[in-house]
Amino acid sequence: MDDTLVICIGDNGFHWADHGLGGKGVPHRPAHEVPFYLSWPAGGLGGGTTDDRIAANVDIAPTALDAAGIAPDTPHDGRSLLGGRSRAHLLIEWWRQGAGTEGQNTWSS
Structure with a gap:
């Protein structure tokens, strides 16, 4: 494992009606700020370290490639x-899907 x-x-x-909205596709922090943990003791990422940089799922592939030494x-x-x-910011957005009236409206921030 090291x-x-x-x-x-x-x-x-x-969201259970927080801000009057339900679901996951809402423009509020608890809907898009989620736990993201890395561990790689041999690469210098041991336990007890906290990094407050903004990270996203698009960072997973570049991180894995970097760890493997692949450009x-x-x-x-x-x-x-x-x-x-x-990064100073990260674009988050939600697209309304389908033609119905249910669900959240399209938004980005």
């Missing part, structure tokens, strides 16, 4: 979390 990169990411929370042939939207790069 030489294994372990990535665990949680599921976003379900991708094409650019990725995400960034390796093994380096010191950080």
Whole structure:
């Protein structure tokens, strides 16, 4: 396990009428801020370290490739979390699906 990169990411929370809205596709922090854990003792990511950088699921593939020493042939939207790069913001959005009137409206922030 010391030489294994372990990535665990949680599921976003379900709103039970918080802010008068239900579901997961709502523009409020508990719906998109989820636990994201990395462990790789051989790579210097041992227990007890906290990193407050903004990370997203698009960062998983670049991180795994970086850990394996593989440089991708094409650019990725995400960034390796093994380096010191950080982002100031992250686009989050929700698209209304289907033609019905149920569900959340399309939004982005």
